[in-house]
Amino acid sequence: MSSSLTPDAPVFVAKTSGGRITDFVDQRVGGSGILREFGRKVFPDHWSFMFGEVALYSFVILLLSGTFLTFFFDPSMAETHYAGSYTPLKNVEMSVAYSSSLNISFDIRGGLFMRQVHHWAALLFVASVAVHMLRVFFTGAFRKPREMNWVVGGVLLILAMAAGFTGYSLPDDLLSGNGLRIIDGVIKSIPVIGTYISFFLFGGEFPGTMIISRLYTLHILLVPALILLMIVMHLFMVVVHKHTQYPGPGRNDGNVVGYPLGPVYAAKAGGFFFIVFGVVAIMAAFFTINPIWNYGPYDPSPVSAGTQPDWYIGFVDGALRLMPGTIGDWKVEQIWFGHVFTFNVLLPALVPAGILFTVMFAYPWIERWITKDDREHHVLDRPRNAPTRTAIGMAGFVWYCVMWAAAGSDLIATHFHVALNDVTYWLRALFFIGPVIAFIVTKRVALALQRKDREIALHGRETGRIVRLPHGEFIEVHAPLDEYKRYRLVGFESPEPLPAVPNEHGVVDRKEKRRAALSRWFFEDRVAPATPAELEAAHGHHAAPEPIETIEAAESRKTLSH
């Protein structure tokens, strides 16, 4: 810059007009610096790292298709008579909201396709957020320095559910009205203030004439704005923290091994956007979603069989279905001081979701407290190498899935020809014992996989070739791994239980004892990675792994013991 001030210094002039425009912009906003910085950002390559991208792209699709829908949707609950082209509803009395949704579906060119794109993308959005969170949890990517980003991600999940539910309710068809009725019931079950909240929300007694336009404001303004804000924070932190990577040769907490953003990753990510868009478009073109014309206008009296929320609210609906009204002779619904307390609605609707989200948000700090681990972690854990965390995750996952399945209990009954009551009894039992079984099984499977890894690292891969030695003994030839593959099997941490440590007063307080007990529970069962000495001993005199040809040539040697 300063050189251009001296008149005799050569002034850079781009040769092409495109170049001159670029130079003009660059001199004013410094874009090349930003591009240089971002273009060099390295992203590791793994399929499981792409779910966040799927979520982001689904959100972009939602914004685009949603904008189209707002051009034609009218969120009014005023009464009208349908005059569109779908004859089975001709002249039926309905709200303007439902009528305009039907018009989008039948009378606006491309409207039904866009509605289906929007709805499929919404389901995919929440699903990819969920899978992304599962990946982050099971690989330990929430550890320092990413705890806050984990929380932002959790908030995004809740916002995604809120966006989905407010959108689900907008068409004002029978299905969405039934969903709102359940929400109304849950709100009214909150002691003392529930009724007031419901009246405030619905502008009077359910369903009122306000709720659709209010949900519409939330759905197209507040919730997407919050989601955008959270996405910006989320991505900003990803840039600050850099991306995590799976363990492997040459990878450590001080580097990131992968491709730079420009040009490789930008091209891949850009192409991937169109792949996601294509998949959503194909689903929207060939598969019906939310056929609102089947359900008819909302009317508080009819309730259709097979009334369910979209999948992400399903676990709450399932918990409601599992809750018994009475336990033995004890009524769950209580009358205290002349007021009805509907615990049979309040408990299942709020408690399981509350537990799930509380544990989810708090988990990074819980594990940090137990392990006293204050180091930064940029290399991920393979799920098997953190057996207790993986088992906790699976327990929570199974608990969620039991409630999720319960939301479809009627369809399980009709499609597998079993009794609805039996499905409910089984799921009630699984609600309590499912997570326990999942925890035990997962932990054992993870430990077994670790042992298998250790075995392979020490003795190589089974080749399936049986060789008879001159003195008659049969052995199976084991081929040693190359050192890259071996590194993956031995390059992990296996912490030991951390005993209680006295505090500055020399006292082991109760909290520390609890922590030590949890640490023991966490790390008691462990499989240590094979040490270099063990590897040396196992491989006998040929410390360096030999190529397989050498081994084949020497397979009669006694040293090839397994």
Next chain:
Amino acid sequence: MKALSQKRRHPLAAIALLLMGLLVTGGLYAVATTVNQAKADTTTYSASDVEEGGKLFAANCATCHGMGASGSQSGPSLVGVGAAAVDFQVGTGRMPMQMNGPQAYKKPAQFNEEQTKQLAAYVASLGPGPAIPEAGVLDEKGDAAKGGELFRTNCAMCHNAAAAGGALTRGKFAPALADVSGQHIYEAMVTGPQNMPVFSDANISPEGKRDIITYLKQIETNGSPGGADLGALGPVSEGLFVWIAGLGVIIAFTIWLTSRTS
């Protein structure tokens, strides 16, 4: 009038009044009950139909329903169920029942049309009950929109808004209504087979039933405007589809995109 008022203290006046009252209430009751029932319409059946039907009944149905259809511990009496009930149960293959269970399943009909008619004739001869509906209410030319409203109010809570069926308690279920003939739908409404309630003519008029059949047939022939309907089962099948097919395909693509390294 004067003569009547003079005789009001006649010793027989009370008895006359009582008789009159009984006649009026009895007459009204008779009218009211027949409104709800199609007449036991034996006129279309010949005596030989009834006789042949009786033989078929004794050979195939009497084991459970008893001789003379008077019922046993295994099956209810069929006196007064009408020809419509027989035509529905036998015509859809539900009867004879394959095995005892919460509900009889639809299966290929075990009797041909002639035999079904004879069985219906026999059962109809035992007592008045709903008759097989006339073609007029089955022409599928009613008001589909009105039928849709009636369907959503009266039928959808068990059969699903898209008539895809639904679960009831303890292994019972409301079947899907696709591929069910208009005649069988009408008969089911008037006789209330299995766990279905009866929708009498006082509840849903024959005209309303015609509208419902028109609606069901119209949504069946319309098909699914938005593409494959995934069983018309609502958000559960949609969620299953997005998780398995949608995410499945996307995961396949992510693996392809990152397959060069790692």
